[in-house]
Structures are given as structure tokens and as C-alpha cells.
Amino acid sequence: MNQTNFVHESYAQRIWRRFRAEPFARNGLWTILVLFAVAALAPFLANSHAIIRVADGRVTFPIFPSLEPIEWRFLLYVPLAGLAWLFRRRLFARPLGGATFLLALVILIEVWLVFHHVVNDPTNDRDRPAAFKLMPLVPFSPVETASEPFLPPSWTHPCGTDSTGRDIAARMLHGARTSLSIGFVAQSIALSIGVTLGSLAGYYRSWPDIAICRLIEIMDCFPPLLLILVAVSLFESQNNMFYIMAVIGLTTWTGMARLVRGEFLRLSGLPFTLAAQAIGAGDLRVIVRHILPNALGPILVAGTFGVASTILLESSLSFLGFGMQAPTPSWGDILGESRLYIDFAWWLAFFPGLAILITIMSYNFVGEGLRDAVDPRLRIK
Amino acid sequence: MTTYLIRRILLLVPTLLGITLLTFLLVREAPGNIALMKGAGGENGSRAMTAEQREAMIKLYGLDKDPFTAYAEWIGRLTRLDLGDSWVDHRSVVAKIGERIGLTASLAGSALLISYLVAIPLGVIAAIKRGQVTDRAISFTVFVLYSIPSFAAALLLILLVAGGDYLNLLPMYGTNSINASEMGRFEWLWDRIQHMILPVICLTYGSLSYISRYARVSMLEALAQDFIRTARAKGLPERLVILHHALRNALIPIITIFALELPVLISGAVIIEEIFSLPGMGQLMFASLEARDNPTIMGITVFVSILTLLGYLLADILYVVVDPRIRYE
Numbered sequence: 008m009n010q011t012n013f014v015h016e017s018y019a020q021r022i023w024r025r026f027r028a029e030p031f032a033r034n035g036l037w038t039i040l041v042l043f044a045v046a047a048l049a050p051f052l053a054n055s056h057a058i059i060r061v062a063d064g065r066v067t068f069p070i071f072p073s074l075e076p077i078e079w080r081f082l083l084y085v086p087l088a089g090l091a092w093l094f095r096r097r098l099f100a101r102p103l104g105g106a107t108f109l110l111a112l113v114i115l116i117e118v119w120l121v122f123h124h125v126v127n128d129p130t131n132d133r134d135r136p137a138a139f140k141l142m143p144l145v146p147f148s149p150v151e152t153a154s155e156p157f158l159p160p161s162w163t164h165p166c167g168t169d170s171t172g173r174d175i176a177a178r179m180l181h182g183a184r185t186s187l188s189i190g191f192v193a194q195s196i197a198l199s200i201g202v203t204l205g206s207l208a209g210y211y212r213s214w215p216d217i218a219i220c221r222l223i224e225i226m227d228c229f230p231p232l233l234l235i236l237v238a239v240s241l242f243e244s245q246n247n248m249f250y251i252m253a254v255i256g257l258t259t260w261t262g263m264a265r266l267v268r269g270e271f272l273r274l275s276g277l278p279f280t281l282a283a284q285a286i287g288a289g290d291l292r293v294i295v296r297h298i299l300p301n302a303l304g305p306i307l308v309a310g311t312f313g314v315a316s317t318i319l320l321e322s323s324l325s326f327l328g329f330g331m332q333a334p335t336p337s338w339g340d341i342l343g344e345s346r347l348y349i350d351f352a353w354w355l356a357f358f359p360g361l362a363i364l365i366t367i368m369s370y371n372f373v374g375e376g377l378r379d380a381v382d383p384r385l386r387i388k
Numbered sequence: 389m390t391t392y393l394i395r396r397i398l399l400l401v402p403t404l405l406g407i408t409l410l411t412f413l414l415v416r417e418a419p420g421n422i423a424l425m426k427g428a429g430g431e432n433g434s435r436a437m438t439a440e441q442r443e444a445m446i447k448l449y450g451l452d453k454d455p456f457t458a459y460a461e462w463i464g465r466l467t468r469l470d471l472g473d474s475w476v477d478h479r480s481v482v483a484k485i486g487e488r489i490g491l492t493a494s495l496a497g498s499a500l501l502i503s504y505l506v507a508i509p510l511g512v513i514a515a516i517k518r519g520q521v522t523d524r525a526i527s528f529t530v531f532v533l534y535s536i537p538s539f540a541a542a543l544l545l546i547l548l549v550a551g552g553d554y555l556n557l558l559p560m561y562g563t564n565s566i567n568a569s570e571m572g573r574f575e576w577l578w579d580r581i582q583h584m585i586l587p588v589i590c591l592t593y594g595s596l597s598y599i600s601r602y603a604r605v606s607m608l609e610a611l612a613q614d615f616i617r618t619a620r621a622k623g624l625p626e627r628l629v630i631l632h633h634a635l636r637n638a639l640i641p642i643i644t645i646f647a648l649e650l651p652v653l654i655s656g657a658v659i660i661e662e663i664f665s666l667p668g669m670g671q672l673m674f675a676s677l678e679a680r681d682n683p684t685i686m687g688i689t690v691f692v693s694i695l696t697l698l699g700y701l702l703a704d705i706l707y708v709v710v711d712p713r714i715r716y717e
Binding site: 221222224225227228229232233234236237238240315319322323326327342345346349350353356357359360363364367368371372375 | 407546560685
């Protein structure tokens with residue numbers, strides 16, 4: 008009778024439909040997208056240089072020469088990822104062609120960044136006269152000590168200033184970049200290691216399983232923060248963003264490996280796997296094309312929760328002073344600096360704390376929504 | 389069961405070896421060492437060590453040996469339960485840990501106890517009132533609590549209730565007031581409790597929210613069982629059905645996760661001790677990391693990992709104790 012019952016719906020479409028039905032999960036996803044947009048556009052939201060400046064009959068864009076490579080990366084890669092997603096059908100009609108095209112673009116950008124020269128101009132456009140100027144929303148850069156220290160929130164400084172007179176709002180906007188990218192990249196590292204080792208253990212069983220399980224147990228017996236603290240504090244001289252990402256990624260993959268191993272143990276005994284093996288598919292093909300896609304749902308869920316806990320971990324590290332070195336701002340840093348002045352400067356702790364809370368909560372909501380969408384049996388109304 | 393237990397305990401050995409080897413190499417091979425830290429000079433006008441003095445010190449601490457030989461020696465001493473002496477103050481590592489473990493254990497222990505005492509009723513109420521306003525309110529609150537970083541909560545709590553510009557109800561830092569030595573026994577205890585309230589709250593709410601979410605799901609599963617319907621059908625009062633039939637079965641998974649909360653609580657205690665200036669294991673860890681006090685770092689690692697491993701083992705044993713259907717062969 009009802010034709011719509013028979014409309015084909017793919018696994019991904021089904022998950023997406025169930026996911027969208029959950030208001031908390033949907034809003035969480037929107038919040039994360041907005042946060043990423045803020046992170047990508049941070050230099051345009053908070054900068055001491057004008058976006059457009061008209062003076063002496065010349066139109067200039069003072070903001071662009073001052074952009075650091077990482078800011079260019081955010082600025083170029085986030086829209087690129089968005090466009091690639093929009094045109095994914097056309098782009099990946101030939102998977103190899105699409106991948107080559109994207110890789111070529113990335114290489115082009117990276118090569119350009121290598122030769123790109125950053126102009127470090129300490130002057131600001133706030134006080135410089137001009138016929139017309141369009142300043143960013145927050146007309147301060149995150150590193151300049153332009154104002155009085157410890158100004159409470161006001162119209163000029165919406166989140167106040169810190170002990171050296173830096174604008175907290177500017178530092179928070181730029182800090183979003185650190186926190187979000189560390190969460191994302193570190194969790195991707197953890198995900199790759201976890202999926203690789205987990206699938207090897209679950210697929211081959213016997214001795215690879217024993218060895219990998221022992222490794223997981225070893226890693227798990229360190230309290231989460233301890234191993235990272237040891238690694239980070241001992242190699243303090245190398246505390247750049249990528250080092251922190253790598254350390255967090257290399258120490259938090261065990262949960263993912265456990266999960267993938269379990270899924271592989273379950274799936275590798277099912278008829279479709281046997282069928283694939285029977286028609287002569289190689290191990291790699293069975294793992295990547297047959298079993299992995301069936302385990303993708305739980306992996307995605309665990310990955311989302313993982314990003315939340317990674318962001319928490321990074322902010323704890325920065326808070327304790329073991330994170331990235333100043334002046335790279337991060338929410339945890341601002342919180343850590345606020346410790347000494349906590350008895351009067353509430354804004355130093357409140358705003359970064361709120362930002363971390365909102366980010367982690369959004370990721371947790373998305374994870375929760377995804378989990379319910381992937382496995383409706385778990386849904387508890 | 390006995391065979392299983394013996395095998396599990398024997399398997400602890402290679403795991404412990406792996407953990408200690410990893411930490412040992414990491415700590416040893418990292419740039420910088422105790423001789424550089426001590427010999428840098430500068431503090432109170434002391435001069436830097438000469439190169440020969442530094443060499444002698446490196447030799448004294450055995451840092452010139454090949455790392456695997458050094459590890460083997462360290463393991464040899466460990467089998468005689470000798471963790472060595474600290475390189476900083478030359479006191480035995482066991483004694484150093486011993487004088488600090490009490491504080492950390494009481495922090496983590498009371499946090500664990502309080503989280504269970506609060507989380508189980510919360511979870512049970514949410515499960516009984518499933519889908520109603522009470523359930524939604526509890527679930528949402530717990531979810532928000534779960535997402536607040538403990539250090540941010542600690543800072544805001546200090547700001548709000550401990551001697552900031554607002555309320556001044558509780559002390560800010562430390563384990564006791566300055567005049568603690570002059571206090572009577574009960575006065576001292578009250579003073580200590582006041583100092584511990586904020587750290588325990590900060591340590592508690594995270595596991596509290598985790599356990600109560602877990603308790604709610606577990607209770608919902610128990611309530612969906614057939615024997616609950618039977619109990620209701622034979623006319624038992626609802627209170628009995630929930631407390632005797634459902635809760636008892638729901639408690640099984642809740643109790644066993646306590647062992648898994650242990651490492652999380654220890655990690656949490658590291659941060660909380662740092663914020664509230666409490667002289668516990670966390671502070672010792674920080675201090676020895678900063679000073680490159682390798683024996684102490686290793687001592688803490690061994691101690692904490694044995695505790696964690698025993699926790700996991702205990703969780704597995706508890707499964708059997710509380711649920712006779714599970715058997716290990």
C-alpha cells in the first residue's frame with residue numbers, strides 16, 4: 008500500500024536521519040561547526056590589523072601579510088574540506104582522481120607556505136588614522152599587551168584583560184584553534200593506531216591478538232594523565248603543537264583498539280566475511296572493504312567521545328603548564344594563568360572554562376546522538 | 389576459579405615489566421638529567437659544577453651505564469622490594485611515597501565513596517521516573533557535570549566560596565590551617581575536613597556523573613526483565629519490587645566499575661592536589677619530574693600501576709562474587 012516503506016535508504020542515510028531527529032545532538036553538531044568556523048576565521052575576528060584600510064588614496068588589506076602559516080592552513084583547509092564534502096559525488100566519481108586532485112591542492116598550499124614570508128608588523132591599526140577602516144570584531148591581537156592589566160569585562164574588552172594587559176577575548180578566539188585542532192588531530196592519530204592494531208588483533212587472533220592485548224593492557228595501566236605528563240615534561244624543549252598532538256595520540260589509542268578488536272572478533276565469524284574469503288578476497292581486502300565498513304558506526308561514536316576527552320586532556324596539560332609554550336594561546340593556558348589571580352579576576356577563569364565546557368558538551372551530545380542513531384536498541388527515552 | 393586466578397596473577401608480571409621498562413627508558417633517555425639539574429648553579433649564588441664534577445655525579449647515579457643493564461639492576465632491586473633512594477634528598481623512595489599516600493588515598497577514597505552514595509540513588513530515581521521531568525532534569529544535570537573540567541570547577545569554587553571577593557566559607561589551600569599544631573584533636577579534625585571539602589567535591593562530581601549514568605542504564609535494563617513483571621503481577625508493593633528485585637540485579641555492573649574508576653581518580657587527584665597545594669602523590673610526582681629524580685618517578689609508576697592492575701583483577705573477581713552465573717575456567 009504505502010510505497011514510501013520501500014524507498015531504499017543507505018546505512019549512512021539511516022544514521023543521519025536518526026541523528027537529526029535528536030535536538031541535543033543536532034545542536035551539538037551546529038555548535039561544533041560554528042566553533043570550527045570561529046577557529047578558521049580567528050585572525051579576522053580578533054586582530055590588531057584592519058581587514059580593509061583606505062588611506063592616502065590606497066586600499067590595503069593589512070591583515071593578510073601578518074597571517075602565520077597555521078592561520079593560512081585553517082583558512083584554506085577548512086573551506087577546502089567543506090567544498091570537497093559538498094562536491095564529494097563529482098569529486099570521487101573516480102576515487103583515485105579525486106584523491107589525487109585533493110592531494111595536489113594540499114601540496115600546492117604547503118609548498119606555497121614554505122616560501123611564504125610572514126610580515127611581523129608590531130603597529131596596530133586601531134589608533135592609526137585612515138579615511139576608512141574596517142576593524143575585526145575584537146580589535147586586539149592575542150599577544151599584544153596593549154591595555155591595562157586586569158580590566159574587568161567591558162565594551163572594549165568583552166572578556167576583560169589578563170595580568171599583562173592582553174585581551175582575553177582575542178586570546179580565546181585564537182585559542183579555539185589550538186584546542187579544536189589538537190582534539191581533532193590527536194584523536195585521528197589515536198584512531199589510526201587503534202583501528203590498525205584492533206583490526207589486526209581481531210582478524211588474525213592467535214599470537215597477534217595476544218601481543219596486542221598485552222600492549223593495550225600495559226598502556227591502560229598508566230593512569231591517563233601520568234604517562235603523558237612524563238612524556239611531555241621530560242621533552243619540554245620540544246613542546247610544540249605537533250609534539251603534544253603526537254603524545255596524546257600515542258597514549259590514548261587503547262580504547263579504540265579494544266573496541267575495533269571486539270567488532271572484528273564478532274564480524275569475522277559472520278557469513279558475509281566467510282563468503283568474501285571463499286571467493287578468494289585477500290586479507291587486506293576483507294579487512295578494509297568488508298569488515299571495517301560494518302564496524303564504522305561504533306568507531307565513529309567512540310571517536311567523537313574521544314575528541315571530547317582529548318580536548319579535556321589538552322586543556323589539563325596546558326592548565327598544569329605542560330602544554331604548548333607561550334605565546335600560543337590555548338584555553339587551558341588562560342585558565343592556568345588565572346590560578347594566581349583567582350581571588351579577584353573571575354573573568355580569567357570563567358570564559359575559558361565556559362568555552363571548554365561548551366566544546367566538550369557539544370562533542371558529548373554528538374557522540375550520544377550518534378550512538379543512539381547507530382544502535383537504536385541503546386536508545387533510552 | 390583458582391587456576392584462573394593464578395594465571396591472571398602470573399600475567400600481571402609481564403604487564404608490570406612492560407610498564408616499568410617503558411617508563412624507565414622514557415625517563416632515562418629524555419634530554420637533561422639530575423646532574424645537569426643539580427649542577428646548574430645560579431641559585432643562592434652557587435657556581436656551576438665543573439665538567440669533571442658533573443661526570444663524577446653521572447657516574448655516581450649510574451647514568452653512564454647502558455639503559456638495559458641499568459633496568460636489569462633496577463628490576464633486581466625491585467624483586468627485593470627495594471625501590472632505592474631519592475636522588476634529591478637521599479631518603480628511601482618507599483618512605484617518601486609512604487608519607488604521601490595517606491592523603492591521596494583518603495582523597496580518592498572519599499571521592500569514590502561519596503560518588504557511589506549519591507550516584508546510585510540518582511540513577512535509580514532517574515530510571516524509575518524514566519522520561520519524566522525528574523529523569524530529564526537529572527540526566528541533563530549529570531551530563532553537564534560530566535563535561536565540566538575539574539580544574540575549571542576547582543578555580544570557580546575557590547573564587548566563589550573560598551576567600552575570594554565573594555563568600556569566604558572555606559579555606560583556599562593546604563591540608564590544615566597554620567595554627568593546626570595548637571588545636572585539640574576534634575578541632576584539628578574539623579579543620580582538616582574543612583580543608584578537604586573543596587578538593588573532594590572537585591574530585592567527586594566527575595565520577596559521580598559517570599556512575600549515575602551507568603546506574604540509570606543498568607537499572608533500566610533490570611526493570612525491563614521478566615522477573616520484575618512477575619514480581620509486580622504477584623502484587624508486591626512497588627518499593628519492594630524496586631529495592632529488592634530490580635536494584636539488587638542492577639548493582640552488579642555498577643559495583644564492578646569501581647575498579648575502573650581508580651586510575652581515573654588518581655589522575656584527577658594529580659590535578660586537584662596541584663591546585664589546592666595538597667602534599668599528596670600528585671605533588672610528589674610533579675616535583676620528581678621537575679628535578680629528574682628518576683628513582684622516585686619509577687617508584688610512583690610501580691606503585692600506581694600495581695594498584696591499577698589489582699583494581700582490574702578485583703573487578704574481574706567481583707563479577708564472579710556478585711553474579712554466580714559468570715564462571716572463569
